[in-house]
Amino acid sequence: MNLLEALQSTVGATHVLTGPDAAPFLTDWRGRYKGQAIAVVRPADTEQVAQVVRLCAQQNVPVVPQGGNTGLVGGATPDESGRAVVISLSRMNRVRSVDTDNDTLTVEAGCILQTVQETARNANRLFPLSLAAEGSCTIGGNLATNAGGTQVLRYGNTRDLTLGLEVVTPQGEIWNGLRGLRKDNTGYDLRDLYVGSEGTLGIITAATLKLYPLPVARCTALLALDSVPAAVALLSRARTGFGASLTGFELMSAACLELVTRHYPQQRLPLAGPVEQHGWYALLELSDSESETHARERFEAVLGAALEDGLVQDAAIAENLAQSHALWHLRESIPLAQAEEGKNIKHDVSIPISRIADFVATTDDLLQQHFPGVRNITFGHLGDGNLHYNVQGPIGEAEPALLARQDDIYQLVHDSVHAFDGSISAEHGVGQLKRDELTRYKSPIELQLMQRIKMALDPQGIMNPGKTLQDATHI
């Protein structure tokens, strides 16, 4: 029996895809990466995943796990050799249990993030992970990449929301680590090692996740600011004034909102005067466990004081849900407006919050020195130190001119990030996109520690090879 037949006999012939059926699984959704595979296999349960991995391990065939295929770094696309088997977790989409007294739920890797959110809400609980792809990404992919999103300031990244995991090892064994415990000091933290390892150490098949009480009320405001240092000072004040109720603090330059309002004229800022009147804008969100009235009073007290002190230049507090959505819509439209404006170069970086203002000023200057006329479209989750430091070409310049300089711009920005003790991948992961760049910024000792772990857990090197790490020279 050859491998294909063995796979068919394991998961059923209809769940082993080849030819045109396999095609959607062999490229990422943006079409940046294309690969080939022996087959795409869709197991029904953890035991089948383990059997498929054992079959592949026996023949030294690489395995590429895949969730919703919504990643941004090519982490779920096989290489072009055609040697690999893609394992899609999409059929493993059951909610195994909800435990409201323990504030946990246990779901399979193929669950769509939105299903996890809705399952929590139906149990009168919040699962806080929230991001643009939530309607199609899977929780397994979120775990594999330690996804971030809009609620990290209060609730942390996917790692922070995870209590337990079930994992199929590269040897096709099943580790049942589905613990619903908030305290467990019985050995090495395998859970956090698998989270964020992009399928290179094993396949996450299920997880036990934390739930939170649903907030009773939310408030949203758009604030006009003079500068990035003013935004940093406001963040500090908001953290003190709102405590854990502060659930969102997004920063946007005037250039971002100018793009949005120009390309989508139906969208307007609820503030007097033109967008360019102020240099920067912040979107704040408060989640309250008490009441609408309390949330509103508190919001007005802290923001009112910031206005009086001159830290904030102007402010608009959403009066209702529709206005709140409109404010978030401004923020969420920035990437779309950028695409309307033309090709651009994206950087998903993080910087210690105390150095963000210097980073922006210094990097803006360096860019102008080396690439005169390029436009900064800078926004991001300031509360997490996470900037989407994006670069648009000079006005009137043809797009190919910018793209020709893409690698040089990447390097200039990432060198600057490194100089400011930042990270070149805040929330998107490494995958194929940043694998080689990692070797430029990580210390040799850190890369060596990672290689040692990879070789210890996957000595055959069959788990998602070529992602996160360069292939090691096996000893």
Added chain:
Amino acid sequence: MNLLEALQSTVGATHVLTGPDAAPFLTDWRGRYKGQAIAVVRPADTEQVAQVVRLCAQQNVPVVPQGGNTGLVGGATPDESGRAVVISLSRMNRVRSVDTDNDTLTVEAGCILQTVQETARNANRLFPLSLAAEGSCTIGGNLATNAGGTQVLRYGNTRDLTLGLEVVTPQGEIWNGLRGLRKDNTGYDLRDLYVGSEGTLGIITAATLKLYPLPVARCTALLALDSVPAAVALLSRARTGFGASLTGFELMSAACLELVTRHYPQQRLPLAGPVEQHGWYALLELSDSESETHARERFEAVLGAALEDGLVQDAAIAENLAQSHALWHLRESIPLAQAEEGKNIKHDVSIPISRIADFVATTDDLLQQHFPGVRNITFGHLGDGNLHYNVQGPIGEAEPALLARQDDIYQLVHDSVHAFDGSISAEHGVGQLKRDELTRYKSPIELQLMQRIKMALDPQGIMNPGKTLQDATHI
């Protein structure tokens, strides 16, 4: 030059202790474990730690890292062979930096926890880790054991408070992972692997830790309850009603408080009637970011409703700081009152909160069946699912009779913990005490994964051998 001379030349002769000078470092503070060592070495900085480890590695000499020596599982005591070198981090006690805009500080491993707390407070920030030994334990020890304490419900364990680490590897190399970033998805999570690994994978020499705003007001209350299920229901209600302001939820049986008030008659419950009138008591703490008035009103609203609904039988809210301290003092006196009462057997366990009531009922019954007359002294951090499920001998029985049955009682309780999907070490770690028991409850695959990591990072097996894991048969 022999090893001792080489060590002296590295750190200075006065910092290489032998004979009686070394004695305090060769036993744990409770005197449960005693060991021997070639010497106790006290390096001044990270580079010296690295040099000492390199010297030891060259001669295949085991290394035992030690902080404040306040652990409860023998994790910092060398074995009796006398082959090891103890590395005390106590001289490495500098605060390297405080960054209020980034809400982080960077400290060396030998910093006393209380110093870290005070440094934060002087910067108008909270470092929330808090536990009984805070006046003498070091942050390095807290990191090595992933210490818990009284604020876990809101702020998490030591791991959750850590952003970056500096580590000396078993090869004597220095990994500088002192990042102050809340988002960084550039590879494997080495940080969380070192945290909680009890010095068996490397020596943590410094850490970048998270800071929080100081609460503006705190409220404390003692509540009388009928049962453990009532306590679990109250916890759920408090989490919803107080959100992230709920910073403490401690559970105590009436037997605990009976012991305290009998041995320390100056301590009284601020409730009418005898202690035994109610079966259980809860100590709640609310930390507010707004005002005393707001905290008080909110506390009274939620607790008042619980009283009205019959979920709470009686309640006393502290009127001032002195009364609040008196309530916490009742809770903190339980272990002392237990010691006054006589020898007892302690279990530091965690259980999913939804199963805690069943666990207590079932295990209490089992104990009575097998060890008639033993007394349960059950208390703990209910909000974290963490119970100190302690067992006192029958009234009037001589202590040796209890201690003779210690291992049988351990096994009965830990078997029950395992049956309820719990952990046999919630916050104290494994060390020597629970190393062999781990093999009874962990799956072979999990033990094997841990051994693979140990062998990958410490192939010589010189880092704190015999702790956490049994010695592996090296391949």
